[in-house]
Amino acid sequence: MVGSDLLRVRDVDVSIAGRMILNDVNFRIEHGEFTGLIGSNGAGKTTLLRVILGLQNVVRGEVLVHGQPMTRSNKSVGYVPQKVLFEPDLPVRVRDFVALGVDGDRFGFARRSKATNETVDEMLEAVEASAFSTRKIGSLSGGEQQRVLIAHALVSRPELLLLDEPLANLDPGSAQEIIELLHSVVTNQQVALLLSSHEMNPLLPVMDRVIYAANGRIASGTTDEVVRPDVLSALYGHHVDVVRVHGRVLVVAGDHEHGGSNLADHPDLVIE
Amino acid sequence: MRWLFEPGLFANGSVRTALVLGALVAVVSAVVGIFTVLRGQSFAGHALTDVATAGGAAASLAVVSPLFGFIGAGVLGAGAMDAIGVQRVKDRDVATGVVLGAATGLSALFLYLITLSTSTTGSTQSILFGSVFSVEPSTLPDAAVLGLLVLAGLTFIRRPLLMSSISPELAGARGIRVRWVGLGFMVMLAVAVGLSAIVIGSILSTALLIGPPASTLKVASRLSRAVALAGVLGVFATWLGVILAYDSYYWFASRRGLPVSFFVVVLVMLEFVIASAYTRWRRVHVATLRRAPREEDGRS
Numbered sequence: 001m002v003g004s005d006l007l008r009v010r011d012v013d014v015s016i017a018g019r020m021i022l023n024d025v026n027f028r029i030e031h032g033e034f035t036g037l038i039g040s041n042g043a044g045k046t047t048l049l050r051v052i053l054g055l056q057n058v059v060r061g062e063v064l065v066h067g068q069p070m071t072r073s074n075k076s077v078g079y080v081p082q083k084v085l086f087e088p089d090l091p092v093r094v095r096d097f098v099a100l101g102v103d104g105d106r107f108g109f110a111r112r113s114k115a116t117n118e119t120v121d122e123m124l125e126a127v128e129a130s131a132f133s134t135r136k137i138g139s140l141s142g143g144e145q146q147r148v149l150i151a152h153a154l155v156s157r158p159e160l161l162l163l164d165e166p167l168a169n170l171d172p173g174s175a176q177e178i179i180e181l182l183h184s185v186v187t188n189q190q191v192a193l194l195l196s197s198h199e200m201n202p203l204l205p206v207m208d209r210v211i212y213a214a215n216g217r218i219a220s221g222t223t224d225e226v227v228r229p230d231v232l233s234a235l236y237g238h239h240v241d242v243v244r245v246h247g248r249v250l251v252v253a254g255d256h257e258h259g260g261s262n263l264a265d266h267p268d269l270v271i272e
Numbered sequence: 273m274r275w276l277f278e279p280g281l282f283a284n285g286s287v288r289t290a291l292v293l294g295a296l297v298a299v300v301s302a303v304v305g306i307f308t309v310l311r312g313q314s315f316a317g318h319a320l321t322d323v324a325t326a327g328g329a330a331a332s333l334a335v336v337s338p339l340f341g342f343i344g345a346g347v348l349g350a351g352a353m354d355a356i357g358v359q360r361v362k363d364r365d366v367a368t369g370v371v372l373g374a375a376t377g378l379s380a381l382f383l384y385l386i387t388l389s390t391s392t393t394g395s396t397q398s399i400l401f402g403s404v405f406s407v408e409p410s411t412l413p414d415a416a417v418l419g420l421l422v423l424a425g426l427t428f429i430r431r432p433l434l435m436s437s438i439s440p441e442l443a444g445a446r447g448i449r450v451r452w453v454g455l456g457f458m459v460m461l462a463v464a465v466g467l468s469a470i471v472i473g474s475i476l477s478t479a480l481l482i483g484p485p486a487s488t489l490k491v492a493s494r495l496s497r498a499v500a501l502a503g504v505l506g507v508f509a510t511w512l513g514v515i516l517a518y519d520s521y522y523w524f525a526s527r528r529g530l531p532v533s534f535f536v537v538v539l540v541m542l543e544f545v546i547a548s549a550y551t552r553w554r555r556v557h558v559a560t561l562r563r564a565p566r567e568e569d570g571r572s
Contacts, residue, residue: 053445073447084439089489090310091498092438104435105446107428136493152442 005067006031006160006192007052007077012061014047020216021047025061027211027220029160029194034186036203037196039213045196046082048213049162052194053079065160073105078158078191080149082165086138094140094148095120095133101155119155126189127151127181143174147181154185161185163195167202175202182206200227201248227251281518290404290471290514290532293415297467298480298506300419303426304464305485305506306499307457311437315365316353316458318478319372320465323349325474326375327466328399329382333389338399339411342469343418346462349375354455402473402533404514415467422460422467433457434495471510472533479533480506483540487547509539 007029014022021044029035039045050056052063054072063070065077078101099112099120124130127147132140137148146166153161163182167175183206186193197203200210204223211220212227214235219226226232227249232240236253243250281287308317327345328338349371356367386395398406426433436443436450443450461481468477484505485498492498513536521529 055441055444071447072444079442079445081439081441081445084442086438090438091306091489091492091495092434093494096494097438100431100435100438104431104443105448106431109427 005029006033006065007194008064008067009048009052010062010064012048012051012063013059014044014051014056015059016047022051022218023216025218027218029192029209031159031192032186032190033192033208034183034203034206035192035194035209035211036200036207037194037211037213038198038200038203039196040198043213044216045213046164048218049079049164049194049196052162053077075156076159078153078156078161080146080153080161080163080166082168084145084149086140086145088136088138090136090138092137093134094129094137095124097137097148098123098129098133098151098155101152120151123151123155126154126185141174143170143177146170146174146178150178150181150185154189154191158191160192160194163193165196165198167197167199172202179203179206200251204247204249223249281515284518285409286405286407287514287518289407289409289412291511293404293407293412294471294510294514295507296415296419297471298484298510299503300422300464301468301477301480302484302488302502302506303423303499304461305481305483306489306495306502307426307433307437308461308481309485309489310434311454311457313364313458313461314478314482316368317461317465317481319353319368319375320346320349320462321469321474321477322372322379323375323462324465324469324477325399326378326382328469328474329379329386329395332395332399333382333385337411337414338395339414339466339470342466342474343463345375346466347459350455350458350462354451354458398473399469400473400475401531402469402471402476404471404532405517407470411470415470418463419467422463425456425460429453429456472513472536476533476537479537479540480510483537483544484509487540487544490547490551505540505543509536509543513539 005028009025009027012022012025013020025048037045037048047056051058052070054063054070054074065074070077099116102116102119103112121130124133127150129144129147129151132144137145140148150161150163150166166178166182170178179202182193182195185191186206194211195203207223209221210223210226211218212232212235214232215237217235219231219235227242229240229242232242232251238253241252243252305317308314324342324346327341327343329341330345331338331341334341352371353364353367356363356370383396383399397403432443432448432453435446436448436453440450443453464481465474465477468480472480484502487505488498488502492501513532516535517529517532521527523529
């Protein structure tokens with residue numbers, strides 16, 4: 001299946017309250033790809049994910065899944081939001097929440113089927129959450145909740161999984177565990193993945209493609225194609241340096257001599 | 273021998289009606305109340321009681337069954353809250369506050385008009401604080417149909433409702449029409465408040481709606497168990513409240529009993545205090561149990 005477009009975002013403009021948030025956005029994602037959506041806070045990452053999900057209207061452009069316009073009820077696309085606040089009192093066990101990924105949108109009187117329960121067990125095992133499957137979801141740690149949210153999104157067998165800042169608020173150890181888990185999901189279940197993050201380095205070993213967002217515009221390609229001074233300078237509208245140190249990439253604002261602006265004027269430009 | 277309760281309790285037709293109606297209302301309130309608490313809409317529930325007050329008073333003036341006044345006004349109030357704005361928590365609070373203010377003003381007007389009318393003596397008391405012993409048995413079938421409709425409706429929408437209660441964003445991404453599900457729930461909430469108003473009065477109906485579910489959510493780990501336990505606690509408080517109110521007639525030489533709503537509200541409060549104390553004890557107990565093996569390991 002690799003080589004065919006699973007998702008295509010074409011010529012998308014988004015304006016919210018008169019402010020242009022996304023401008024002429026174009027990219028595609030193929031089956032089984034791990035794609036990082038990188039950008040600083042306010043770059044439009046969450047808006048772009050909402051556009052793909054059909055939750056945000058566009059001024060212009062279209063989102064196609066398998067060549068067809070995306071609809072809100074499209075089960076091909078799963079979603080893990082940036083933050084879900086699970087109250088400690090919420091009387092929902094982990095396995096019940098994951099099961100809602102299968103039947104949470106269904107109206108009716110029917111009881112949950114045996115097949116659904118078996119699928120839930122499989123998915124809990126795949127994300128290594130079986131050990132706490134009967135605990136209340138509000139009693140879990142941030143990393144454990146993130147695993148459960150991923151299982152919830154994957155249990156309906158989507159072809160593309162969107163994750164909005166899943167590494168935010170996690171300690172480095174838990175973040176690394178989540179990245180490894182997601183990489184194994186992409187490899188074993190052939191799910192394409194679009195993960196937004198303001199940190200690029202933890203994703204470098206696993207990313208097939210990067211979509212770099214800044215100033216409402218994006219650049220898409222492999223890391224070597226996109227994370228370059230000329231591409232990012234064009235994206236930001238002024239000079240940007242890319243420094244590679246010990247396998248890490250640092251993106252920093254250039255100085256005035258290079259026609260760039262002062263770092264103090266643009267603190268958001270230090271991405272890593 | 274002194275009876276625990278005065279004899280003849282269950283032979284009394286008014287008591288039997290009160291017990292049946294009380295159980296029905298307690299169960300409906302418990303089921304709706306669990307979702308009300310989960311969705312953080314206790315304030316909306318309270319506002320609907322004020323809307324119900326206006327409806328009950330208007331119905332009383334029009335010499336119509338207060339039940340239909342309670343429910344009719346509640347449904348209109350729920351629709352008004354949705355129309356003004358329920359998407360964001362802040363908007364929801366504003367919408368609820370606006371409707372509550374308007375309803376309280378209408379209540380003041382209708383209750384004042386009732387005091388001027390000789391044909392509605394005692395209506396103000398029964399609208400605000402309930403009078404389950406004076407409910408006609410003919411009200412039971414209507415209340416039962418409405419209660420069963422609410423229970424069936426909630427069962428029908430339970431999964432999308434739970435999803436949108438946990439995370440509206442996640443529910444929206446799964447294609448659930450969060451606003452329609454929310455509006456449907458608000459209508460059911462209005463009916464539950466209306467039913468509760470005829471037992472303990474419109475002002476106190478949030479006690480049954482919020483009390484047992486809030487107590488239950490402190491201890492239950494599963495939604496189905498939370499609903500069942502809230503129902504049991506609600507029925508217990510209502511039945512014991514009815515029995516105590518009946519019995520209180522014999523407590524004083526003046527032979528004037530105390531109102532049912534007083535006992536129900538006190539019992540609901542007691543349940544909440546006990547549930548809170550149990551939760552605190554369990555937290556300390558579990559922490560102690562977890563600490564003990566570590567200290568044992570340290571010594572060995």
